[in-house]
Amino acid sequence: MAQKPSIPKGTRDFNAEEVAKRSYIMETIKAQFQIFGFQPIETPSFENSETLMGKYGDEGDRLIFKILNSGNFFYDKKNKIEIPTSIENLQSLSAEDVTTEQRIELNQFTSQISEKALRYDLTVPFARYVVQHQNDIEFPFKRYQMQPVWRADRPQKGRFREFYQCDADVVGSKSLFQEVEFVQLYDAVFSALKLEGVTIKINNRKILSGIAEVIGAQDKLIDFTVALDKLDKIGEEKVKEEMRGKGISEDGITKLQPLFTLKGDFGDQIESLKSILSTSEIGLKGIEELEFINTAISNLKLKTATLQLDVTLARGLNYYTGAIFEVSAPEGVKMGSIGGGGRYDDLTSIFGKPDTSGVGISFGLDRIYLVLEELNLFPSTIAESTKVLFINFGDKEALFSLGAVTKLRQANVKAELFPDAAVSGKQMKKQMNYANRRNIPFVVIMGEEELKSEVFTLKNMVSGEQQKLEFNALLNVLK
Amino acid sequence: MAQKPSIPKGTRDFNAEEVAKRSYIMETIKAQFQIFGFQPIETPSFENSETLMGKYGDEGDRLIFKILNSGNFFYDKKNKIEIPTSIENLQSLSAEDVTTEQRIELNQFTSQISEKALRYDLTVPFARYVVQHQNDIEFPFKRYQMQPVWRADRPQKGRFREFYQCDADVVGSKSLFQEVEFVQLYDAVFSALKLEGVTIKINNRKILSGIAEVIGAQDKLIDFTVALDKLDKIGEEKVKEEMRGKGISEDGITKLQPLFTLKGDFGDQIESLKSILSTSEIGLKGIEELEFINTAISNLKLKTATLQLDVTLARGLNYYTGAIFEVSAPEGVKMGSIGGGGRYDDLTSIFGKPDTSGVGISFGLDRIYLVLEELNLFPSTIAESTKVLFINFGDKEALFSLGAVTKLRQANVKAELFPDAAVSGKQMKKQMNYANRRNIPFVVIMGEEELKSEVFTLKNMVSGEQQKLEFNALLNVLK
Numbered sequence: 001m002a003q004k005p006s007i008p009k010g011t012r013d014f015n016a017e018e019v020a021k022r023s024y025i026m027e028t029i030k031a032q033f034q035i036f037g038f039q040p041i042e043t044p045s046f047e048n049s050e051t052l053m054g055k056y057g058d059e060g061d062r063l064i065f066k067i068l069n070s071g072n073f074f075y076d077k078k079n080k081i082e083i084p085t086s087i088e089n090l091q092s093l094s095a096e097d098v099t100t101e102q103r104i105e106l107n108q109f110t111s112q113i114s115e116k117a118l119r120y121d122l123t124v125p126f127a128r129y130v131v132q133h134q135n136d137i138e139f140p141f142k143r144y145q146m147q148p149v150w151r152a153d154r155p156q157k158g159r160f161r162e163f164y165q166c167d168a169d170v171v172g173s174k175s176l177f178q179e180v181e182f183v184q185l186y187d188a189v190f191s192a193l194k195l196e197g198v199t200i201k202i203n204n205r206k207i208l209s210g211i212a213e214v215i216g217a218q219d220k221l222i223d224f225t226v227a228l229d230k231l232d233k234i235g236e237e238k239v240k241e242e243m244r245g246k247g248i249s250e251d252g253i254t255k256l257q258p259l260f261t262l263k264g265d266f267g268d269q270i271e272s273l274k275s276i277l278s279t280s281e282i283g284l285k286g287i288e289e290l291e292f293i294n295t296a297i298s299n300l301k302l303k304t305a306t307l308q309l310d311v312t313l314a315r316g317l318n319y320y321t322g323a324i325f326e327v328s329a330p331e332g333v334k335m336g337s338i339g340g341g342g343r344y345d346d347l348t349s350i351f352g353k354p355d356t357s358g359v360g361i362s363f364g365l366d367r368i369y370l371v372l373e374e375l376n377l378f379p380s381t382i383a384e385s386t387k388v389l390f391i392n393f394g395d396k397e398a399l400f401s402l403g404a405v406t407k408l409r410q411a412n413v414k415a416e417l418f419p420d421a422a423v424s425g426k427q428m429k430k431q432m433n434y435a436n437r438r439n440i441p442f443v444v445i446m447g448e449e450e451l452k453s454e455v456f457t458l459k460n461m462v463s464g465e466q467q468k469l470e471f472n473a474l475l476n477v478l479k
Numbered sequence: 480m481a482q483k484p485s486i487p488k489g490t491r492d493f494n495a496e497e498v499a500k501r502s503y504i505m506e507t508i509k510a511q512f513q514i515f516g517f518q519p520i521e522t523p524s525f526e527n528s529e530t531l532m533g534k535y536g537d538e539g540d541r542l543i544f545k546i547l548n549s550g551n552f553f554y555d556k557k558n559k560i561e562i563p564t565s566i567e568n569l570q571s572l573s574a575e576d577v578t579t580e581q582r583i584e585l586n587q588f589t590s591q592i593s594e595k596a597l598r599y600d601l602t603v604p605f606a607r608y609v610v611q612h613q614n615d616i617e618f619p620f621k622r623y624q625m626q627p628v629w630r631a632d633r634p635q636k637g638r639f640r641e642f643y644q645c646d647a648d649v650v651g652s653k654s655l656f657q658e659v660e661f662v663q664l665y666d667a668v669f670s671a672l673k674l675e676g677v678t679i680k681i682n683n684r685k686i687l688s689g690i691a692e693v694i695g696a697q698d699k700l701i702d703f704t705v706a707l708d709k710l711d712k713i714g715e716e717k718v719k720e721e722m723r724g725k726g727i728s729e730d731g732i733t734k735l736q737p738l739f740t741l742k743g744d745f746g747d748q749i750e751s752l753k754s755i756l757s758t759s760e761i762g763l764k765g766i767e768e769l770e771f772i773n774t775a776i777s778n779l780k781l782k783t784a785t786l787q788l789d790v791t792l793a794r795g796l797n798y799y800t801g802a803i804f805e806v807s808a809p810e811g812v813k814m815g816s817i818g819g820g821g822r823y824d825d826l827t828s829i830f831g832k833p834d835t836s837g838v839g840i841s842f843g844l845d846r847i848y849l850v851l852e853e854l855n856l857f858p859s860t861i862a863e864s865t866k867v868l869f870i871n872f873g874d875k876e877a878l879f880s881l882g883a884v885t886k887l888r889q890a891n892v893k894a895e896l897f898p899d900a901a902v903s904g905k906q907m908k909k910q911m912n913y914a915n916r917r918n919i920p921f922v923v924i925m926g927e928e929e930l931k932s933e934v935f936t937l938k939n940m941v942s943g944e945q946q947k948l949e950f951n952a953l954l955n956v957l958k
Contacts, residue, residue, distance in 0.1 A: 005610045006527060013523070016519055018521075040495055041494060041498060046490065051486075067544050068547055068593055113547075116487050128486075132484040142895070150525075178898050181881070188888065188889075296881070299882070300878075300882055351484045402656065402659065402660070409515065409667065414514050414515075419656045420619075420654050
């Protein structure tokens with residue numbers, strides 16, 4: 001019996017138009033990555049499990065797809081034989097077939113059935129790459145990487161089990177000019193995508209640490225920032241309630257009050273923060289970093305984006321040590337962040353290379369796609385594929401047509417010959433319909449008569465207009 | 480303790496130059512696919528196991544990477560509890576911890592631990608796609624697909640566990656014009672890659688069937704073709720020996736004799752085959768098909784490739800039903816086939832859509848890469864990335880430099896600012912060395928003096944020559 005075909009939940013097929021639109025976004029991002037001096041790398045889809053496990057927290061570990069070993073063997077101690085442990089063999093063992101020893105062995109064996117796992121993000125493989133190839137790399141190393149990642153997340157609208165990440169990172173320098181350039185890079189990419197009016201929100205982990213210090217909640221940094229991060233969603237009162245629940249003192253919450261009413265532009269907010277954090281060395285350091293970035297960006301000017309300070313921004317706090325970025329779509333578009341990133345000071349130490357500061361940003365391909373779709377910003381030519389279809393009236397005509405098709409192709413015109421001959425009016429109509437449904441704008445009719453005179457009848461499928469042309473004229477119209 | 484980082488055997492990291500070279504090949508192939516009217520699709524990296532299993536023979540099944548289920552639960556009948564079955568939990572169960580029931584359950588459970596598997600090739604997912612989306616597809620459907628596939632093969636030189644396939648197929652037409660166009664497509668791609676002089680070998684399954692019929696070995700078709708396929712490698716005598724060993728009669732082998740001495744061009748060989756296969760209807764049908772293709776190609780002419788008849792060509796015989804293609808590198812280059820394909824008449828019936836003829840070809844990315852490397856055919860500009868590096872002499876100079884870098888980037892010049900300030904001659908030398916090792920051809924020196932006069936000192940890193948330029952002149956040199 002034939003299977004009813006389907007794909008695993010959380011995964012997607014992409015048709016020609018979807019591939020074209022996704023490529024458009026990725027190529028635009030890639031072009032700016034290169035203009036900004038980033039170099040591409042690619043890493044394997046699966047890594048050794050120990051490279052990935054323990055890097056994303058317990059929840060992350062649970063979401064990593066593990067790959068079954070293949071070609072290994074299960075050693076049966078009692079009978080002193082090796083049993084192939086491919087999944088089929090395991091399946092074929094019924095409970096009665098296996099001895100107790102085998103069962104125990106099988107159980108122990110489960111700890112050995114998987115040694116590889118699918119990439120969960122591009123950052124950890126990048127850290128592994130940097131350490132493994134450190135002798136071949138010039139530092140600071142500016143790399144970009146655009147590859148799929150996999151997460152065993154519960155699939156839901158806009159969340160998939162396979163999706164692309166588009167990352168650019170620099171490792172090996174602490175210079176804040178890199179933060180400045182990443183703000184410019186976001187601006188350059190979204191401007192090139194004609195997605196104008198995005199907001200690049202920026203914060204600094206040091207400011208969050210400083211605030212925690214000032215309110216005497218250094219030990220509650222994560223609780224504190226998790227609550228603060230919700231300000232937009234649940235409002236001031238609920239945030240305070242949550243903080244109280246987490247044991248932050250009333251005195252501390254009072255000290256926080258100015259944070260809730262931070263107003264004005266970047267510079268104004270910075271001034272307020274300076275007074276709030278006046279007693280915190282680390283807080284003032286964070287302010288200094290933000291000021292440097294803001295001054296540089298004000299000086300250099302952004303094309304279409306806006307840089308905005310957002311002291312509630314946290315994003316995977318444990319990870320970032322300096323700047324934190326997040327990009328939101330233009331006002332009026334309901335969509336989570338379409339990009340994010342930040343500085344992490346010690347990513348590669350897990351692989352044996354300490355003191356290597358890194359900073360990077362990521363683009364959310366799927367969400368950018370949805371935003372461009374909603375705002376109708378994909379180029380109108382994106383669904384265009386083949387420019388001209390030659391109708392097939394039989395072998396003799398088709399062979400002559402293929403000669404013309406070949407010459408058109410050599411001139412880079414996307415051209416097709418319908419493969420089967422139309423021996424009736426109905427079949428010819430079928431070929432015309434094929435052109436229509438494929439969005440092919442021109443059709444060439446090359447029947448017996450046209451063959452004799454070597455003249456091509458070109459039909460514009462939009463206007464319905466027909467003209468008779470010699471080959472060179474045909475080429476000129478189609479080029 | 481830090482882990483010593485490594486990647487799973489049979490997988491690869493690609494550095495910037497390797498990514499650039501691979502992209503060059505893939506973009507060249509993709510451009511020709513599009514010019515020939517093929518449309519891109521993409522399918523998920525993993526499919527439901529039942530989509531893949533049983534499609535590639537026993538050996539193929541064994542080589543499919545299976546993915547462990549995640550987030551499932553193991554039901555302990557005795558204690559009536561659910562035990563999370565993530566691999567960590569399985570690991571933590573020691574033999575003493577589990578009851579006999581649990582062990583049996585665990586054993587049965589192994590048949591349920593994997594429901595998904597990594598794509599083994601692009602053809603079966605394509606067949607699944609065609610059936611699943613048949614109502615949204617215009618037939619004949621010309622699709623291309625360039626994505627990685629995974630095989631648990633024993634890694635060896637030039638054979639990897641993760642590699643890209645680049646496929647173009649048409650389904651839904653039996654027209655031989657498609658075979659003609661695929662020969663042209665091979666020619667167009669290899670010509671565009673400047674890899675001139677490849678040989679496109681062609682055969683037809685019907686000819687192989689005809690020969691088997693003529694020598695009375697229809698039931699030994701596979702044994703017979705496997706032996707014949709080795710003619711190049713082991714020579715005539717050994718092939719005959721193998722055939723005898725497989726039970727092909729002496730009389731049959733005598734009838735085969737003319738095959739071993741097939742001489743001349745395509746047309747001459749066709750004439751010989753006609754007399755050998757004069758009594759086989761299917762054999763004569765195969766000859767007719769080959770003649771059609773050869774006549775069309777002779778008429779249309781190839782740019783740089785040669786079409787050659789090779790009656791020993793078999794390639795996955797069970798799969799192909801008509802034309803069989805294989806491409807070999809230009810003479811003098813030691814390399815297996817760099818492409819292959821053929822016609823398969825009933826691929827989609829396994830998924831419930833019978834009578835859908837397909838024909839397609841594939842490009843061997845890794846081998847093409849090696850051939851282009853050996854013949855030095857990659858464009859010399861391929862390793863060029865960043866065009867100009869601005870030396871960093873401190874924040875003030877760097878901010879001014881970044882303004883110039885920004886303007887250069889907006890004019891699509893790949894430009895970088897070294898992120899850290901050089902406060903000593905040694906550090907400046909480090910920045911120059913960085914440019915050298917990164918193959919950056921120009922460096923801009925923008926010190927205190929240059930800042931005052933707003934003039935840029937441009938140094939050509941190859942010639943060593945230096946010139947002082949205003950911004951517009953600088954842009955002109957770098958553009």
